[in-house]
Amino acid sequence: MKSNMKRLFNICALLLLIVVLTVKCKNSDTEEVVPVVEEPKPLVAFDYKIPDPAKYQEVQFTADPKNYKTLLWQFGDDSTSVEVSPKHVYRFPGTYRVILTIRNGQGYSATKEINLKVVDPNFDPTKYGENYMKTIGGKFSVNLEAGAGPNSAEGSSKLVDQDINTKFLQAGFDGTQRCTFELNTPQVVGAYTMTSGNDAADRDPRYWILQGSLDGIQFTDLHTVTVCPWANENSGVSRKQTKLFHFDNYIAYKFYRLYIKSNRGSRIFQLAEWTINKKQP
Numbered sequence: 001m002k003s004n005m006k007r008l009f010n011i012c013a014l015l016l017l018i019v020v021l022t023v024k025c026k027n028s029d030t031e032e033v034v035p036v037v038e039e040p041k042p043l044v045a046f047d048y049k050i051p052d053p054a055k056y057q058e059v060q061f062t063a064d065p066k067n068y069k070t071l072l073w074q075f076g077d078d079s080t081s082v083e084v085s086p087k088h089v090y091r092f093p094g095t096y097r098v099i100l101t102i103r104n105g106q107g108y109s110a111t112k113e114i115n116l117k118v119v120d121p122n123f124d125p126t127k128y129g130e131n132y133m134k135t136i137g138g139k140f141s142v143n144l145e146a147g148a149g150p151n152s153a154e155g156s157s158k159l160v161d162q163d164i165n166t167k168f169l170q171a172g173f174d175g176t177q178r179c180t181f182e183l184n185t186p187q188v189v190g191a192y193t194m195t196s197g198n199d200a201a202d203r204d205p206r207y208w209i210l211q212g213s214l215d216g217i218q219f220t221d222l223h224t225v226t227v228c229p230w231a232n233e234n235s236g237v238s239r240k241q242t243k244l245f246h247f248d249n250y251i252a253y254k255f256y257r258l259y260i261k262s263n264r265g266s267r268i269f270q271l272a273e274w275t276i277n278k279k280q281p
Helices: 002-029 156-160
Strands: 046-049 058-063 070-074 087-089 094-103 109-118 138-142 168-171 177-187 191-195 205-213 219-225 242-246 253-263 268-271 273-277
Touching (some): 058 094, 156 168, 156 177, 253 268
Antiparallel strands (some): 046 058, 070 094, 094 109, 138 177, 168 268, 177 253, 191 273, 205 219, 205 253
8 A cells, every 4th residue: 555655655756847837838938029129230430620820739639429438539649538528738730640430229330530730830840049069069980981081081070060061971781771969968859851972863862761769779760751852864953052950859868870871872971961950040
């Protein structure tokens, strides 16, 4: 009798388990899946203006972002903002890459970027300031010298003697000509001049880099030219012609180096004069 009761109890337990699993499966089959609603994609636009021309470094940005949760401005000078329409003050003139990025709640983003030129309205590109080689003074050196020495008729000292009628000529040019001026005291240089030789246009520099250094060991590129600025003629106005170059620099370097990487093809390099200058008078 006890055996039959035990068997009946086991059968009932099994039936109850089957009923529970069946109901659970039915509930799972009928569970409703809620679809994810996709948010509208973000749209970004912005404009800018300089409210006061006398304060040309203060720029007002005005954004018109749509369908966003977060935004980030990057002003190109290591500064950022999360305001919708911020005002930003740049420390120095120059060209800055401004980026506005917005995101919606699902991680979709939109970006707009511009190259913003912050320009001093009083800047005159035809003018430049004092020649620091003359007013501050210092030491001049080159890595490749004229055969007869620095003080010879066409030695390296002629490159910085403030006389465009003399020149530095170096035979055996190999694209590594480096002319370095160490100032007596560091100065912020923002312009320089170079004057072509009196003849042989194929000796003119074509590709060079102006560099600055605090210690004379580590140099920073300040300005690069890859196209010869003088006409390819052996006589005429392009000979003994001075060219002026401006660049953005706000560091007082002690060393300035002219690194000549190529000329017009000659194995001889020549240049009449080189100066490093204050950006404006």
